[in-house]
Amino acid sequence: MSAFEKFKRLVGRPDVTIALPSDPFIAIDREAAIARLKLDEKGEANGRADYPPEDSESLDDVESEIAAEISEYASRAQIDASANFRVYGERISELALLRELSTVTGASEEAIGDYRATVIKRKGELALAKDAIKESYSELDDFKAEHGLNRPAHRGLLPIYAYSTIGIAWFIESAFNTAFLRVNDDAGLIGGFVAAAVVAAVNLLGSAFVGRKVWPYLFYRKAGPRVAAYFATSLWLVLLFAWNLLAGHFRDAKAAGLPDPEAAALGLFADNLFQFDSIYSYGLLGAGLLFAVVAAIAGFKMDDPYPGYGDIYRRHEDRCEDYAEQIDDAMEDLRDIRREAIGEAEALRDELSSQFRERGNIIASREHLRTRYRDHQSYLEDQANALLSYYRGVNTRSRTSGAPQSFRKRWELQRTELPVMPSEPLIDEEVERAQNALSASITTISAAYNEAIESFEHLDTIKDNLRNG
Incomplete structure (x- = not known):
């Protein structure tokens, strides 16, 4: 608070x-006061009686009543x-x-x-974050110096886009290969799709893994990991060709109606490695290679091409x-x-x-x-003296003797x-x-x-x- x-x-x-x-x-109604105090009657009666006496110096009873009322x-x-x-x-x-x-x-x-205490508290909280920023800059600079990098990290594809590309490639390849592998299949179109889906899954998942985990090391500064990456890429290419050639021979075996087409495909692969019985088998080989390269590129584009640079740069940005x-x-x-x-x-x-x-x-x-x-x-x-003056005037006019001395005095409140x-x-x-x-x-x-x-x-x-x- x-x-x-x-x-x-x-x-x-x-x-x-x-x-x-x-x-x-309050204001005094003088006429009402004269009537209520009966100053005319009392003044005339006292005047005819020459009251108060001519030598009186004090207020008479009527004057005292006026003074008492005003005092009240x-x-x-x-x-x-x-x-x-x-x-x-x-x-x-x-x-x-x-x-x-x-x-x-x-x-x-x-x-x-x-308020100053709040400012100090906020600055203290920011001090910890500032130390982390300084360490982050140092970590990033050290990494760039160690690996000879003088560029910012490239932003890769968002994972949802990369995985969507691989998924779409798998679906298209599976649908494409279904047309080739459904021939002479007991389960018909469904059996052909299952076989095509398995072939495409092995093809694309392996390629995506190579593109994501192996290809970045082709640009690595240290020779050891770079040589290992070239070897792994070469091995992937050999296995990729072998797998898709085997898929083509599998299609030939199914088209020829050979029993146990899986085993027959291995025999055809060993006897005639690059020779197929049908042009569709070559189409199966080409589609497999094409979609495998698409999956590998999608995996490779998920991050900066230099290993570890994307991770450390993202941590720094965060x-x-x-x-x-x-x-x-x-x-x-x-x-x-x-x-x-x-x-x-x-x-x-x-x-x-x-x-x-x-x-x-x-x-x-x-x-x-x-x-x-x-x-x-x-x-x-003033009102009291006005009432007294009125009474004294009536009294004086009714007297046979002169006015008393008291009539000449002003009453004071x-x-x-x-x-x-x-x-x-x-x-x-x-x-x-x-x-x-x-x-x-x-x-x-x-x-x-x-x-x-x-x-x-x-x-x-x-x-x-x-x-x-």
Whole structure:
């Protein structure tokens, strides 16, 4: 599991974010308040009674009722504003990445370490394959120098093509010889085909073996195996002619109706080696020689003409292909790991930016709440003084004496403030450090990938190094 994946699991707990609050402040309907508090009736009644006295400096009972009601509104506003203020704080605390900023930086550094460890592991695995390639080049060069070869190995026929050629040649020869060997056969056409198939099988299998195992040594550098190959080829030619001559005499014996044609063929072979009774027997001889040469050539073409060169060259090619495939696999794996690591880092960086912007919006909304709360207290104070002024006006117009001193005083609401969070702006530096760490991890991972790709030795580089010692 990558470092970023572990970090995502760490901060990937279900989001229990509380919904952001709505406006908690109420507006006062002044006309409704005047009617509900009966300010007209009470003001007129108290005015006719010259109440409060002219020398009164405190609020009367009606004014105190107005002040109490507005103070109650202010208390409710404080409770609602404080609750909403806490909601904003809880919403900020639910921003997971901002809650784990130090872990973001640690995960970035760990991801870089994990990626570099993967690169080192892949390079170590390729080191073994590279040693095998070097040994393969040395083995191939030594073989070519020992046997005086300065050419690449020739690719032989694919085994399926060679065996198919031999099989088709056997079938054609068998079918061709059936026409010659079916005469005077008790089993008729089937008996003739069986005899022809046996003759063709011995003919072709032996020839294919000579072409595959003997003829390559005709080109061998060492004299001993080369002389033995010439001797074996000469012996094969003698046996090939003898076998096909014997097949021709066998056909003559069957055509003459001689008893025991197999034994009779041996007698004809000994008495008249190259003389047949029928032209068809000469056709049998020619067909046998022709298809035998075809089988021998097919066997010879199955591999490079120089003995052992094809095998060692194929082993070398297989090692080269295996090394190239390992490099491709390593590059593909590193490419996938790079893509995943960079993708996760970019996703974290984007999410961090998103949560940071959201945090800014929440803080701005919370500060707006603080301003609104201050303004709402001023609003309530103004509403209270407006109600007091209305009551005092009715009272004054109904009095026979002058207005009391208290009517000239403005009522003041006892104000409160929402708490201040002085430490929150410090998170900006931490967010910037985390974002820089994620950006640096993206850059470092990309650089590590490029460095790893450049450090892989390809086949041409290995070959040039071997040539240069």
